[in-house]
Amino acid sequence: MTDTSTNATAPTSNKAAYDGIHTVVAGGVSSNMRARGVVTPLVVESASGCRIRDVEGNELIDANMGYGPHVFGYADREVTDQIADQFGRGHLTGLPHRLDREAAGLVAELVPGVEQLRFANSGTEALMSAVRLARATSGRPLLLTFEGHYHGWSETLLRAPGAEGYRPRPGAAGMIPEAMNHTIQVPWNDAAAVERVFAEYGGELGAVLCEPVLANAGVVPPAPGFLELLRLRTREKGAVLVFDEVITGFRVARGGAQERYGVVPDLTVLSKVMGGGFPVAAFGGSREAMEPLTTYEAFHAGVYAGNHAALRAVAATLTKIRSAPDLYDDLEALGAYAEDRVREAATAAGRPVLFERVGSVLSMALLDEASAVDRAAHRALQSACQRRGVYFHPNPDEPWFLSTAHTEEDIDTIAAVLKESLAQAP
Ligand SMILES: CC1=C(O)/C(=C\N=C2/C=C(C(=O)O)C[C@@H](O)[C@@H]2O)C(COP(=O)(O)O)=CN1
Numbered sequence: 001m002t003d004t005s006t007n008a009t010a011p012t013s014n015k016a017a018y019d020g021i022h023t024v025v026a027g028g029v030s031s032n033m034r035a036r037g038v039v040t041p042l043v044v045e046s047a048s049g050c051r052i053r054d055v056e057g058n059e060l061i062d063a064n065m066g067y068g069p070h071v072f073g074y075a076d077r078e079v080t081d082q083i084a085d086q087f088g089r090g091h092l093t094g095l096p097h098r099l100d101r102e103a104a105g106l107v108a109e110l111v112p113g114v115e116q117l118r119f120a121n122s123g124t125e126a127l128m129s130a131v132r133l134a135r136a137t138s139g140r141p142l143l144l145t146f147e148g149h150y151h152g153w154s155e156t157l158l159r160a161p162g163a164e165g166y167r168p169r170p171g172a173a174g175m176i177p178e179a180m181n182h183t184i185q186v187p188w189n190d191a192a193a194v195e196r197v198f199a200e201y202g203g204e205l206g207a208v209l210c211e212p213v214l215a216n217a218g219v220v221p222p223a224p225g226f227l228e229l230l231r232l233r234t235r236e237k238g239a240v241l242v243f244d245e246v247i248t249g250f251r252v253a254r255g256g257a258q259e260r261y262g263v264v265p266d267l268t269v270l271s272k273v274m275g276g277g278f279p280v281a282a283f284g285g286s287r288e289a290m291e292p293l294t295t296y297e298a299f300h301a302g303v304y305a306g307n308h309a310a311l312r313a314v315a316a317t318l319t320k321i322r323s324a325p326d327l328y329d330d331l332e333a334l335g336a337y338a339e340d341r342v343r344e345a346a347t348a349a350g351r352p353v354l355f356e357r358v359g360s361v362l363s364m365a366l367l368d369e370a371s372a373v374d375r376a377a378h379r380a381l382q383s384a385c386q387r388r389g390v391y392f393h394p395n396p397d398e399p400w401f402l403s404t405a406h407t408e409e410d411i412d413t414i415a416a417v418l419k420e421s422l423a424q425a426p
């Protein structure tokens with residue numbers, strides 16, 4: 001069978017391939033969130049383990065790893081072979097499949113706050129549906145969110161940075177002016193602000209939504225007691241507590257952030273690691289929390305939601321996670337090793353960095369003399385490292401995601417490239 005994946009006349013330089021993409025893909029990307037992902041042109045040909053290969057044949061160690069789904073590394077045959085097999089068996093019939101029970105059963109077994117769930121195709125879809133379910137359950141439209149937390153691009157969740165008072169602004173052109181009329185926002189980890197909101201809006205709040213570990217503005221763990229405060233106040237006031245664990249789910253612990261920090265929300269949203277890189281998401285909670293969907297009083301749909309290939313990917317990934325007793329200790333150890341090496345490299349180069357880590361998710365940002373994040377310098381550093389065979393995201397808001405495919409030698413290489421690039425930086 002002719003391999004159509006590689007076009008013989010394809011450009012062989014990153015720049016030519018990159019420019020070619022921009023002629024037919026608006027903005028060169030199919031996600032604005034990735035528009036700043038490439039400062040020096042780089043077009044991927046293939047990826048395996050913790051490495052990507054570009055169209056020029058260069059091999060780079062990847063610390064972005066597709067923004068986090070690949071906890072076992074790229075092209076993990078224990079997962080991809082299962083997905084390929086499912087395609088050969090029919091992957092989308094629109095009918096119940098035994099994989100529904102197997103995949104949902106694994107999520108319910110591993111995630112403390114999930115007894116029942118619904119599958120979706122993306123985090124945005126799952127969050128839209130979870131917030132709508134929370135509003136249906138509480139009967140109150142008002143939603144509390146937190147500055148910097150990203151919950152996809154749907155109409156009532158995509159917020160511009162900042163807020164006027166508690167009111168965020170719509171985050172994209174074309175959103176209706178009233179899009180944020182039922183959304184309020186306070187700074188992350190600001191317990192006093194949360195108390196003020198509950199004092200002022202308590203009886204009106206329908207839901208509180210957060211990334212339990214903020215990982216879309218660098219990594220910012222919850223302050224001690226902060227998640228507990230959200231749990232206490234939402235219970236007191238009858239608001240639904242929703243954890244967006246798209247990134248943290250199966251990443252920071254087997255049962256996600258709710259297991260790591262011991263705070264169980266009413267609804268949980270999952271994606272990324274759950275499907276091992278296959279497009280799939282889910283939202284779930286107690287039987288009681290999901291009851292409006294059990295009776296179909298609430299609405300959720302999707303032609304591709306819970307398709308058999310997606311659920312085979314979930315079943316394969318979560319079976320592997322369940323049968324790897326040391327996985328999270330290993331990821332923690334690797335993350336700690338990376339933290340030590342990166343801090344050493346920055347110190348050796350005499351450059352201040354802002355560094356934060358939760359398990360195998362870490363963020364590093366170059367600081368300027370005023371200890372503010374120096375985005376231009378960070379982009380220049382990223383380009384220099386990319387030329388030396390190490391890729392991480394040029395936007396310091398985007399974390400590094402390590403995997404079991406990264407070795408300590410890979411981390412040493414990353415640190416050495418960082419140190420050399422910092423030493424030569426202007
Ligand atoms: C905590 C969190 C997320 O991190 C999240 C998506 N994250 C990302 C989306 C990217 C993109 O659209 O290309 C890349 C990253 O900026 C980011 O990890 C989403 C939306 O998921 P989705 O992109 O699948 O609709 C929801 N919650």
Ligand SMILES: Cc1ncc(COP(=O)(O)O)c(C=O)c1O
Nearest residue numbers: 120121125300301302303304305
């Ligand atoms: C005409 C039409 N538009 C939109 C949708 C929604 O698409 P999805 O189910 O993929 O969200 C459907 C699904 O049946 C449809 O038939």
